[in-house]
Amino acid sequence: MTRPVNVMVTGADAPVGERLVRDLLDDSRVDQILAVPWKVGDHLPRDNRLTVVPVDLSSSRRVHRLLFGAARDLNIDIVAHTTLHRSARQEGSRIHRYNVDAIRSLLTLSERHPTIRRLVLRSDAAVYQIQRDLPVLIGEHHPLNMRGNAPQWIRDRVEADITACTRMGMTPLEIVVLRTTEVLAPGTGSQLHDYLQSTICLRPAGFDPMLNLLTIQDAAAAMQRAVHHQAQGVFNIPGADTLPLTAAIRAWGRIGVPVPGSILAPAYRLRSEVTGHDFRYGMNRRRFHYSGVLDGTRAREVLGYVPCHPIRWPSHDGQAASA
Amino acid sequence: MPFPPAVARAIAQATVPAADRERLAGLHFHDAGHGYDAFGMHPDFVTMSTTIVRGLYTKYFRVISSGHEHIPQFGPAILVANHSGNIPIDGMMMWYDVLTHTDPPRVPRAVADHFVPSLPFVGTLFARGGMVGGSRGNARALLESGELLMIFPEGTPAIVKPFRDRYKLHPFRVGHAEMAIRHGAPIVPCGVVGAEEQLPQLTTSKRLGKPFGVPEVPIPAVPVPLPVRYHLLWGPAIPVHKDYTPAQADDPGVVEEAAARVQAAVDALIKKGLKQRKGIFR
Numbered sequence: 007m008t009r010p011v012n013v014m015v016t017g018a019d020a021p022v023g024e025r026l027v028r029d030l031l032d033d034s035r036v037d038q039i040l041a042v043p044w045k046v047g048d049h050l051p052r053d054n055r056l057t058v059v060p061v062d063l064s065s066s067r068r069v070h071r072l073l074f075g076a077a078r079d080l081n082i083d084i085v086a087h088t089t090l091h092r093s094a095r096q097e098g099s100r101i102h103r104y105n106v107d108a109i110r111s112l113l114t115l116s117e118r119h120p121t122i123r124r125l126v127l128r129s130d131a132a133v134y135q136i137q138r139d140l141p142v143l144i145g146e147h148h149p150l151n152m153r154g155n156a157p158q159w160i161r162d163r164v165e166a167d168i169t170a171c172t173r174m175g176m177t178p179l180e181i182v183v184l185r186t187t188e189v190l191a192p193g194t195g196s197q198l199h200d201y202l203q204s205t206i207c208l209r210p211a212g213f214d215p216m217l218n219l220l221t222i223q224d225a226a227a228a229m230q231r232a233v234h235h236q237a238q239g240v241f242n243i244p245g246a247d248t249l250p251l252t253a254a255i256r257a258w259g260r261i262g263v264p265v266p267g268s269i270l271a272p273a274y275r276l277r278s279e280v281t282g283h284d285f286r287y288g289m290n291r292r293r294f295h296y297s298g299v300l301d302g303t304r305a306r307e308v309l310g311y312v313p314c315h316p317i318r319w320p321s322h323d324g325q326a327a328s329a
Numbered sequence: 330m331p332f333p334p335a336v337a338r339a340i341a342q343a344t345v346p347a348a349d350r351e352r353l354a355g356l357h358f359h360d361a362g363h364g365y366d367a368f369g370m371h372p373d374f375v376t377m378s379t380t381i382v383r384g385l386y387t388k389y390f391r392v393i394s395s396g397h398e399h400i401p402q403f404g405p406a407i408l409v410a411n412h413s414g415n416i417p418i419d420g421m422m423m424w425y426d427v428l429t430h431t432d433p434p435r436v437p438r439a440v441a442d443h444f445v446p447s448l449p450f451v452g453t454l455f456a457r458g459g460m461v462g463g464s465r466g467n468a469r470a471l472l473e474s475g476e477l478l479m480i481f482p483e484g485t486p487a488i489v490k491p492f493r494d495r496y497k498l499h500p501f502r503v504g505h506a507e508m509a510i511r512h513g514a515p516i517v518p519c520g521v522v523g524a525e526e527q528l529p530q531l532t533t534s535k536r537l538g539k540p541f542g543v544p545e546v547p548i549p550a551v552p553v554p555l556p557v558r559y560h561l562l563w564g565p566a567i568p569v570h571k572d573y574t575p576a577q578a579d580d581p582g583v584v585e586e587a588a589a590r591v592q593a594a595v596d597a598l599i600k601k602g603l604k605q606r607k608g609i610f611r
Contacts, residue, residue, distance in 0.1 A: 138542070139443035141466025142368050148466070212449025216361075216369045248361035250369060256333060296446060297456075299367045301470070316362065 017089025019043030092195025105162035211264035216297035220245030257319035374457035396563030412481035414524035495525035506587035511578035520598025
């Protein structure tokens with residue numbers, strides 16, 4: 007019988023990280039859990055197996071202290087890095103340090119760490135390029151979004167992903183990158199969730215691309231599978247919901263209004279300025295025109311991951327209630 | 330389309346005969362979770378689309394077709410035909426022909442040029458009917474899930490060719506042959522006769538197509554397609570999946586040879602159709 011593993015979870019104050027911590031607490035294959043939130047909070051459960059150490063990961067010195075302090079003391083075997091900075095409105099060097107330099111530090115320090123043997127990083131489907139002449143079904147070898155004019159939110163995600171990928175196979179450290187599709191939930195940095203907060207959702211006329219969406223439960227389940235598996239490499243993590251944009255708008259109980267594409271960027275820029283919403287049309291323009299659905303074949307075949315928690319759409323809940 | 334499937338279903342119920350609706354209820358289809366497949370096809374939109382295409386197929390172009398027994402009833406296959414007519418009515422006629430002559434009905438997944446998904450409304454309507462953008466990844470995924478691909482290996486240059494070049498095949502691109510060998514799919518050739526005369530062309534304009542990413546826009550001599558009679562001739566399947574091993578899909582010589590066999594088969598079917606027909610409109 008294999009001994010239980012000790013796991014460190016970063017981003018433990020974000021929805022996916024918090025859910026992963028809770029799932030690991032219910033997991034008999036896990037002994038100690040080191041939860042690393044950004045700030046002190048009381049959202050995590052109290053448990054003898056759980057240690058909470060708030061750390062600002064944008065500081066490499068603090069990451070060093072965490073790994074060679076609490077993580078070493080708890081004999082952490084596996085690090086699950088679950089989060090990137092969520093807001094697209096905030097940019098700058100500090101955000102970059104949190105998104106990219108933190109991963110670089112985690113990689114470098116884990117490679118020479120006495121107890122850590124495996125690093126599971128949650129990346130994002132936003133790293134993929136979406137355009138009309140690329141496949142709708144996105145495999146792990148799909149071109150990445152390397153456009154120079156992409157916003158920092160995307161550039162950081164691509165850089166973080168590549169930073170992890172370039173270290174694969176270079177040292178005994180096992181590295182897994184999970185490119186999760188968009189988690190449609192509040193607090194996850196979901197652009198679509200923010201978009202759906204308006205009663206009227208403007209969309210480009212004449213286009214209705216296919217989207218794939220994930221739940222917090224499935225994102226955490228994929229992380230949990232990757233924590234326990236031996237496999238390394240990149241895995242796409244799709245969700246259980248594949249549907250067109252208009253169907254998502256309807257299912258969320260919103261009204262979709264088709265408008266010429268050229269007025270969408272200024273309209274949503276104005277919305278962002280006035281109301282503080284996070285959704286930026288320029289960042290989502292291509293996926294509001296062309297379909298992009300993650301192909302989860304590799305995750306299914308290697309990790310045994312199959313999405314099984316569909317989104318609870320407000321309109322479906324309403325129908326069920328009235329029925 | 331940007332309207333709900335319920336609307337498509339209602340249109341289909343009002344316009345498609347009950348027997349056809351019942352038959353199409355048994356459509357071969359991979360539901361990705363909300364009634365659509367990952368590429369955006371939806372059975373209710375397929376049924377609704379038959380309303381529009383049926384009239385063109387039976388009344389306007391009065392299609393005569395033969396050789397449906399060569400279309401596999403299940404498993405992956407690639408349907409390959411000549412392309413012409415300035416607008417892709419040939420694809421629509423083939424789509425309807427396959428849909429109505431396979432049992433259970435199969436939707437041929439037309440592989441369109443890159444610019445088609447970027448056409449507003451048209452791209453979405455075609456996607457709901459089963460069209461996919463012309464990328465290798467899309468075709469691979471569909472073949473691996475046992476679907477029927479419909480490919481025009483001459484590409485867009487053939488559809489906008491001048492009237493004087495009718496029934497002269499452009500050199501076939503070889504991607505279809507490579508995919509068939511690699512994924513173990515037979516190729517079913519089809520000769521389309523009639524489409525070449527539907528919309529005689531005066532000239533083409535590259536400038537008009539630029540806003541939509543279309544390479545060339547044809548300027549036809551007539552405002553609407555002429556009511557020519559279409560002849561669709563399906564030929565025996567070319568078993569490239571048996572004649573070559575999947576590893577040979579990487580051999581350029583083998584792939585070119587297989588593509589040449591397909592082109593010769595399509596050319597023979599066109600010649601047969603031209604010989605059989607009694608006139609452009611008959």
